[in-house]
Amino acid sequence: MEAKIYMAPLQGFTDYVYRAAYAKVFNTVDAYFVPYISLKNNVIPNKYVREILPENNEQSRVVPQILAKDAAEFESLENVLAEHNYSELNLNLGCPYPMVTNRGKGSGLLPFPDEIDKILEHFYTQPKGELSVKLRAGYKTADEIKDVINVLNQFPLKEVILHARVAGQLYSGEIDENAFAYATQNLKHKLVYNGDIFSMEDFIAKQNKFPGIDTWMLGRGILMNPLLPHEIKGIQVSPQERFDWLNTFHQTMLKSYLEVMDNEGNALNKMKQFWIYFSWCFPNQRKLLKHIKKVKSLNKYGEIVKSAFYEI
Numbered sequence: 001m002e003a004k005i006y007m008a009p010l011q012g013f014t015d016y017v018y019r020a021a022y023a024k025v026f027n028t029v030d031a032y033f034v035p036y037i038s039l040k041n042n043v044i045p046n047k048y049v050r051e052i053l054p055e056n057n058e059q060s061r062v063v064p065q066i067l068a069k070d071a072a073e074f075e076s077l078e079n080v081l082a083e084h085n086y087s088e089l090n091l092n093l094g095c096p097y098p099m100v101t102n103r104g105k106g107s108g109l110l111p112f113p114d115e116i117d118k119i120l121e122h123f124y125t126q127p128k129g130e131l132s133v134k135l136r137a138g139y140k141t142a143d144e145i146k147d148v149i150n151v152l153n154q155f156p157l158k159e160v161i162l163h164a165r166v167a168g169q170l171y172s173g174e175i176d177e178n179a180f181a182y183a184t185q186n187l188k189h190k191l192v193y194n195g196d197i198f199s200m201e202d203f204i205a206k207q208n209k210f211p212g213i214d215t216w217m218l219g220r221g222i223l224m225n226p227l228l229p230h231e232i233k234g235i236q237v238s239p240q241e242r243f244d245w246l247n248t249f250h251q252t253m254l255k256s257y258l259e260v261m262d263n264e265g266n267a268l269n270k271m272k273q274f275w276i277y278f279s280w281c282f283p284n285q286r287k288l289l290k291h292i293k294k295v296k297s298l299n300k301y302g303e304i305v306k307s308a309f310y311e312i
């Protein structure tokens, strides 16, 4: 059975430009999860609107994600997504940052299963499509997942994606495999694994630990090696293909950012952000990234990138 791969949502990295370029060049992931949208002073900021416009999301399965503190906020965002004809939504119960959690959103909801229950109850009284949940194992402790799973089991969710860390860990430190194993045994929904799959070896190790899982969400692993989903799916890629595809991918990203950003400087800043992970495709990753971060003109940027591709 071929593994299914989802692209994880990473705010500031897997934006619509990235998702479209990835789909055009590689096209190996089975679904694209859009970084969260949320309300600010009761309206959706433009930067989030751009991310969900249908014309910016032409891939076959795109799942927008809602970050909300309660049923009312959830409903406002859900209505906007319904206007754009999305039939599948995801609820964010994972964001670990205090600015978010202190407002009772993201993983800040995990210690309050009753609040999660209210959001889901509200959604399922008049569902406008299918809903999945992406969560951490807990806000303070991984024990929190037990009560949360009891709530999730009451509703007909499409699936549940678990990144088995607690909020304080942010994105490093041990994944709590016991918490993930608990979910495999107690959750009645389809479970998707997420966290720290950066190589084929990582994937095999997790697959051996959790043989019942057939769908894997990858974030930084794809950003660092866009061809990792090919490897996982057993699709052979020759060195020439790798070179050509990475090159086309980069050119597509640059061209799109030059088109959609206000000016060259902003496009360059976006590309610098992209290289934080993309530089891992190249030898001398640290040195290359340092050079790219320092660059001030598009010409100089072009020179550095050209010589990086010579060394690949």
Ligand SMILES: Cc1cc2nc3c(=O)[nH]c(=O)nc-3n(C[C@H](O)[C@H](O)[C@H](O)COP(=O)(O)O)c2cc1C
Binding pocket: 008, 009, 010, 011, 012, 013, 034, 035, 036, 065, 092, 094, 095, 134, 163, 171, 194, 195, 196, 197, 217, 218, 219, 220, 221
């Ligand atoms: C910079 C950054 C931004 C992220 N933004 C989101 C987000 O908007 N929504 C979400 O559910 N997770 C977000 N995540 C978490 C990732 O989706 C994923 O759960 C996490 O990176 C672990 O997976 P990985 O090890 O494959 O990267 C973000 C992570 C990072 C590092």
